[in-house]
Amino acid sequence: MRYVKLKKEKIREFLLALQDYGELYAPIKVSEKYFDFRRITNEQVDEVVLDYNRTLRPPRRFFFPEKEVLFTFNSKKVEMYENKEAFTSEPVVLFGVHACDIVGLRIMDSRFIDDQPDPYYRARREKGIIIGISCLPDEYCFCNVRRAEFVDSGFDLFLSEVEDGYVIRVGSVKGHKIIDATEHLYVKVTKKDSDDLTAFDVKKSKMFTVSGNWDSLRYTLELNDEHPVIWMRESEKCLGCGNCTITCPTCRCYDVKDYPNLDGETGVRVRIWDSCQFREHGLVAGGHNFRPTKESRFKNRYMCKNAYCKEVTTAYCVGCGRCTYFCPAGINYKQNLIEIRGGI
Amino acid sequence: MSMKTTIIPEDQKIEIKEETKRKPTIGVYALTSCYGCQLKIATVSKILEIAESVDIESFYMLSSDSSIHKKVDIAFVEGSVSTKKDLEELLEIRKNSKTLVGVGACALQGGVQSWSNGIKSYDELFENVYGKNKIEISEAIEAKPIEEYVEVDFRLPGCPPEEEEIIYFISTFLFGSWPEEKDYPVCQECRFAGNICLLIEKNEPCLGSITTAGCNARCISYNVPCIGCRGPVPNDVAWFDSLAKVFVEKGFTEEYIRERMKIFGSHHPKLEELLAKVFGGEKK
Ligand code: SF4
Ligand code: SF4
Ligand code: SF4
Ligand code: SF4
Ligand code: SF4
Numbered sequence: 368m369r370y371v372k373l374k375k376e377k378i379r380e381f382l383l384a385l386q387d388y389g390e391l392y393a394p395i396k397v398s399e400k401y402f403d404f405r406r407i408t409n410e411q412v413d414e415v416v417l418d419y420n421r422t423l424r425p426p427r428r429f430f431f432p433e434k435e436v437l438f439t440f441n442s443k444k445v446e447m448y449e450n451k452e453a454f455t456s457e458p459v460v461l462f463g464v465h466a467c468d469i470v471g472l473r474i475m476d477s478r479f480i481d482d483q484p485d486p487y488y489r490a491r492r493e494k495g496i497i498i499g500i501s502c503l504p505d506e507y508c509f510c511n512v513r514r515a516e517f518v519d520s521g522f523d524l525f526l527s528e529v530e531d532g533y534v535i536r537v538g539s540v541k542g543h544k545i546i547d548a549t550e551h552l553y554v555k556v557t558k559k560d561s562d563d564l565t566a567f568d569v570k571k572s573k574m575f576t577v578s579g580n581w582d583s584l585r586y587t588l589e590l591n592d593e594h595p596v597i598w599m600r601e602s603e604k605c606l607g608c609g610n611c612t613i614t615c616p617t618c619r620c621y622d623v624k625d626y627p628n629l630d631g632e633t634g635v636r637v638r639i640w641d642s643c644q645f646r647e648h649g650l651v652a653g654g655h656n657f658r659p660t661k662e663s664r665f666k667n668r669y670m671c672k673n674a675y676c677k678e679v680t681t682a683y684c685v686g687c688g689r690c691t692y693f694c695p696a697g698i699n700y701k702q703n704l705i706e707i708r709g710g711i
Numbered sequence: 712m713s714m715k716t717t718i719i720p721e722d723q724k725i726e727i728k729e730e731t732k733r734k735p736t737i738g739v740y741a742l743t744s745c746y747g748c749q750l751k752i753a754t755v756s757k758i759l760e761i762a763e764s765v766d767i768e769s770f771y772m773l774s775s776d777s778s779i780h781k782k783v784d785i786a787f788v789e790g791s792v793s794t795k796k797d798l799e800e801l802l803e804i805r806k807n808s809k810t811l812v813g814v815g816a817c818a819l820q821g822g823v824q825s826w827s828n829g830i831k832s833y834d835e836l837f838e839n840v841y842g843k844n845k846i847e848i849s850e851a852i853e854a855k856p857i858e859e860y861v862e863v864d865f866r867l868p869g870c871p872p873e874e875e876e877i878i879y880f881i882s883t884f885l886f887g888s889w890p891e892e893k894d895y896p897v898c899q900e901c902r903f904a905g906n907i908c909l910l911i912e913k914n915e916p917c918l919g920s921i922t923t924a925g926c927n928a929r930c931i932s933y934n935v936p937c938i939g940c941r942g943p944v945p946n947d948v949a950w951f952d953s954l955a956k957v958f959v960e961k962g963f964t965e966e967y968i969r970e971r972m973k974i975f976g977s978h979h980p981k982l983e984e985l986l987a988k989v990f991g992g993e994k995k
Contacts, residue, residue, distance in 0.1 A: 400912055609899050610902055626882070627883055634886065696953060
């Protein structure tokens with residue numbers, strides 16, 4: 368793979384150069400504790416934060432928006448009209464994506480491109496540009512035991528921190544083109560840089576509070592379906608607010624709703640992110656509900672993220688820590704998984 | 712093979728008229744309220760479009776020609792039942808309408824006038840407001856949501872309701888379907904909007920997690936915690952108990968928590984039962 372080095376003092380210029388490739392979004396600080404990917408114009412490049420913990424809203428929203436018109440319809444003519452927005456919109460350039468979130472996007476791809484191709488998602492994703500960045504874990508992170516702390520694909524460029532800048536790894540043809548067009552910004556990677564990268568990795572791995580690999584959670588959850596204490600005790604605290612799924616980088620559920628116009632004939636069909644923590648998620652025609660209790664809804668997320676995984680080689684949970692960090696009830700998902708595993 | 716054409720004599724021709732679809736008739740009524748919901752309906756940007764698609768039989772705020780005795784397809788009723796007269800009117804409106812939509816916090820949750828329900832007796836409240844006077848207009852009774860007296864077909868929540876939802880309700884009726892009830896909380900829209908969480912970060916007593924979505928987290932977007940004006944999430948998924956526990960951990964007192972949840976939730980059948988799980992007893 369191709370590597371170049373970007374010195375710290377050139378970051379600003381690099382971000383400005385990215386504006387040529389589409390609409391730039393990058394993490395900024397939105398409050399004392401929170402960061403979020405926000406639109407970055409030329410005037411805002413100085414607000415971009417390179418060492419943030421996690422964003423309030425996950426990267427998937429740039430390719431699978433919270434609310435999206437699927438089509439408009441005319442019931443009298445019995446016709447439907449595609450929404451062109453996804454095909455005509457500017458590409459999204461997402462800067463500063465952590466490894467776990469890149470794995471998250473790959474999981475989204477596995478369902479929205481490989482499994483059930485979704486033209487809107489695919490169009491946005493194919494033209495989008497992903498620029499990853501290295502990070503150090505806090506106590507909420509456990510991407511290491513989810514095999515999501517490092518990525519070899521899923522990015523166009525990946526910035527890894529070294530002492531006086533970033534070593535950029537090029538991951539795609541688009542990435543090459545960006546580097547070619549901005550060559551004046553870079554210097555050669557040295558032996559010292561390569562040593563720094565190794566040292567960073569060692570430091571990072573020592574910072575995780577859990578170790579090993581949690582793949583066997585599938586078996587624990589599916590073959591030994593008895594963790595009544597956890598489901599009961601923890602779901603009692605749950606508010607059913609859906610924050611854990613909305614902030615999760617790999618949730619794929621959506622609801623579909625029709626909004627007719629006042630003419631009584633035309634209207635739009637919209638899809639909106641759903642959450643298995645909501646009652647209606649398990650409701651089907653005839654009034655039956657697959658998950659009628661809060662406990663069953665609470666449990667479903669744990670099963671979905673750790674056991675109901677297919678099409679990819681990792682669990683659907685990438686260990687980003689959002690569902691704990693953003694849970695208003697203070698429910699500690701990571702700690703609960705440790706308990707389900709019977710210790711670390 | 713040649714086609715045989717039948718020629719119908721002029722006098723036998725049937726004139727096919729463009730089918731004249733009757734416009735649905737609606738009425739907008741108010742019981743005890745601030746008239747804010749009516750004002751909101753009257754001022755939605757598409758009001759002219761609405762006026763063209765339906766026949767407005769009654770709209771008390773806009774026309775003196777309004778009457779609760781007219782028959783309508785859809786009745787929109789704002790206000791709580793707070794007087795004997797309210798009750799008589801409500802029963803008449805229900806009798807004269809095919810579909811009844813409860814509009815706003817007063818009609819659906821009893822409104823702020825129900826805040827002290829179960830805390831202060833009716834007589835105490837009356838004296839607080841009117842002293843020893845008697846009310847001339849109609850005998851006042853304890854403020855209650857209209858659902859305590861009549862069947863409500865659809866609920867259009869809010870204090871006042873959102874324009875988007877008013878249009879949604881009317882357009883689904885015109886389309887021949889019906890408005891779907893939201894049974895998920897404000898938190899969903901709060902997170903969609905990219906707001907920070909006031910409950911987690913600022914320890915503010917936000918009721919968003921037990922309150923019906925639909926306002927796009929209006930207050931939190933202005934940095935004000937949700938006070939629950941759209942009412943508890945329907946279908947028994949407003950977890951007063953779990954939220955009360957969170958509030959207790961943040962240092963709020965039982966009295967404060969109960970009062971706050973009662974502003975727009977005092978008539979909720981599960982409120983006291985769920986609070987009792989946290990605070991014990993059947994405290995009223
Ligand atoms: S964020 Fe927490 S309280 Fe909200 S639904 Fe998820 S687990 Fe429950
Ligand atoms: S389940 Fe929680 S920790 Fe895992 S990916 Fe989703 S938000 Fe992150
Ligand atoms: S079932 Fe729940 S946890 Fe799984 S993707 Fe859907 S919302 Fe997320
Ligand atoms: S601020 Fe309120 S509405 Fe928003 S996520 Fe937090 S609890 Fe929910
Ligand atoms: S945030 Fe809460 S109080 Fe504010 S409008 Fe919405 S439901 Fe009402």
